[in-house]
Amino acid sequence: MSVPTRTDEQIATWSPPAPQAPSVGQSIPRKEDRRLLQGQGLFTDDLWMHRQGHVHFVRSPHAHARIGAIDVSRAEALPGVYATLTGEEVRGLTDRFPQIAPEPGGSAKDYCLAVGKARFAGEPVAVVLAETRELARDAAALVEVDYEPLPVTLDGVATTQPDAPLVHSEIGSNIGWEGVYEFGDVDWALEHADHVVRIPHLHFHRFSSTPLECNAAVVDWEQGTDTIQILSNNQMPQFAAMFMAPALGVRTDQLQFRSQDIGGAFGLKLTSYTNITAIALLSRKANRPAKWTEYRSEHMVGSCHGNERTFRGIEVPVMADGQILGFSATAFDDVGAFMRYEPLGGVIFSQVLPGCYRFQHLRVDYRTVLTNKTPVGPNRGYSRLQHLWMVERIVDIVASQLGLDPVAVRRRNYIAAHEFPYETPNGCLYDSGDYHAALDRVLELVDYDGWRERQAELRASGSGRRIGIGIGSTLDSGTSNFGQARLINRELQYSGNGEAAICKLDLGGEISVALGTVPQGQGHETTTAQVVADTLGVSPNEVRVLAGADSARNAYVAFSGTYASQFAVTGIGAALGAAKALRDDLYAIATSVLECAPEELLLVGGTLSVEGDEDRAMTFAEIANLVYANNGALPPEIADAVTLNRRFVYRPPFGVPDWRTKSGHLTLTYASQFHACVVEIEEETGATKLLDYAIVDECGTPINPQIVEGQVHGAAAHGIAAALQETLEYDEHGQLLNGTFWDYHVVSCPDTPLFKTDNLPRPSPFTPTGSKGMGEGGGGPLHAVCSALQDALGPDVVVTESHNPTERVWQLLHEPDAAAREGAEVRSR
């Protein structure tokens, strides 16, 4: 056998490399930073194709209107206009998008352009392709559409009444899906509890985390190869492919997605497949690439918003010692005009059904309802944060109404550290945590006792100011079992989850990893490099990570993408598996060539050497040369077994949940966050100010603690924004009232407190590295700010809204009856 040759000099001067310190657990600087800091990132609007035209959508000005004739002749007559496309053409060219809901909700007709009628203001009804961005906009303004306005339905509860106008006449009502989740014996609990607290009404408002980069795509339907090239910032391309391929009548492998840098997504770039479909059709019609970059005002009305949810008839059985037995509630989840990821929200909330608590008797009667508003998308914390907000409101309202200490009620009811893994009444398995320790720590960080003293002093001083101290306990469930979709529609053939990665040694011995994830700022290039580097005994600088979508790399499964707090489990699991498989190849070659046993080998610094006989060694470059360029010299017994190009699919240990009982192992990990905040209220004006803010998070073993803390900060800023500043408001005609950043008040730097944070790791027993997904954060500030307001306002006022701007706080202070709607009441035995 011929071993790759070394010169005598190389052997004489060679010494074994120093062992590389493990990088997992270190806050190494991010690999992606340099290009982004130097203006060299590649976002979708930075990309173009030869001969491309520019796309502009014509959008319905009406929230609900029958569409008559569409006249595109004036637009098409403009020199430089390449093509137009209308809803009627789309009806002939495509099928409706598949629906997740079972019948009757599943009969909704959703096309990439409005067909027959428009169902929300801002819905695309036609689209124009022209030589320049400005010309496309001018031409779109010349498209004439006959509208016959129809009555609108806008209220998430009233829309379920028989007299409400129908958003989709095919469904026969505005209920897209409904189901009852019932565990334990709620009626028994309500009958035997010492107190029953009734909360007639809670309302979680509509907002959007508005990624700073709007949706964008450059699409070329190449007629020669019949390939649809899609450069976009869609955050879950294979999900998009599963909707687009049946609608377009193409094979999924004709849809070739690519992306590089994405300017934030937060779940809101998941449903852009409708726009991409229209652009693909336009590209084919004009036989040229079509480029679209959404304007902010279009994004606000035409992309998607977070879910609005109204809770009615909440009843909470409570024992005299503060033990809460559970709750019963009806939920109306307003998803707007189309169900594009919905009605999955109707099961996803149940991942965290009892919140952080040992509640045993639970009932939620859930309805997904349709209105003439912008469709929703799975905004950060999706469906769980609305539910967890209700759970935290329940805890605070119970404490307030019964005169109990909200901290004591939490301590009394939290799941205890020794109970993990903890099975909830609906079969979910909380993997690890220590909620009591985290609460203690966050109260210490915020100086809870000190603020209680200040609060009492202020109360006595008659200063016209009040302080409220609030707590938010929340969960970030991650790595979903897609089998939960069967709880919505038992015909769906989905279960489990997964992610793919390819780890490769290239021609010169360089290590690269291709991911199926599509990061939007979460630092996947860095954390992947850390895990792979540790596995292969090199520095993270030596690992090139190819993040972003690229269908041609084949590093994907149907669930690939970046969403739902799962990368640290699925993406890292895939990269780790692929790196280990590559390591197997390296060991197979080295043991064969160096004629040693695997346990004799040292893997350090990109070299495999025989321990104690370090002259017998192979560098990665030598191994790569042997496989790629010198395979005549490969030992025959391994020649066909090694590729140095290993694809691995990580698959979490899930089965299929039981659709009959609506229970099962719905999510693999449960990161937790504990927020404590201090709010000051000026009584005369209702103006609020955050005086202090602390967060303790737990997400298993942090791979890169600085990245984890960054995610905690970001999620907290979104929650504070939603609690105090950001709300999407409609008028009675269904017109969005704040559709630009002038009137949609995104939080700015001075609005955000300088958070104090800490992390208390409790490694997950279920995941490859003990890490948990944690990016969504669970909406902690919405809970904590409401909790603080409740604390400041006292038991005579019930905080029933998730959004509490100055005017609402003023109303709670000065017109509490009007503000709190139906308040709360206690019935005691």
Added chain:
Amino acid sequence: MPDSVHAIELTVNGEPHEAVVPGRQLLVHFIRDTLGLRGTHIGCDSGNCGACTVIVDGKAVKSCMQLAVQADGRALETVEGLSGPGEEPNDLQAAFTRHHALQCGYCTPGMLMSATALLEQAEELSLDEIRRGLKGNICRCTGYVNIVRAVEDVAARRGLA
């Protein structure tokens, strides 16, 4: 719909440039499409988000709120002028990495240019002044804390704190 066209002369990151621009062209589109400097981003079209911030004659300016013709005779600085590809990041860029002051990176060029102008104009810079000074730039990822820390760090190193 004929566009008027205008000849302009300006310096871009210190280099002289001449161009003929349509009257309706926004400065940000001139920077991105004509100059090919794609680090300057667009986030809102209404002058609120600051992703398009550049420095014109020493002042931070939102380039989506100006026409290209308004840059005639001016000195324009963009993020690409802070350090070029292959060069070491400048002190502010390095501080952003050290403090993890960027995630998706979309707001980052505008944030850097605002912070650059802030640091260059100030003789002293308190924590509150930094926070207020960055009010015109929206970041949706970081919650701002680490951005403030990064700018504070540079201010201290430059003797402004």
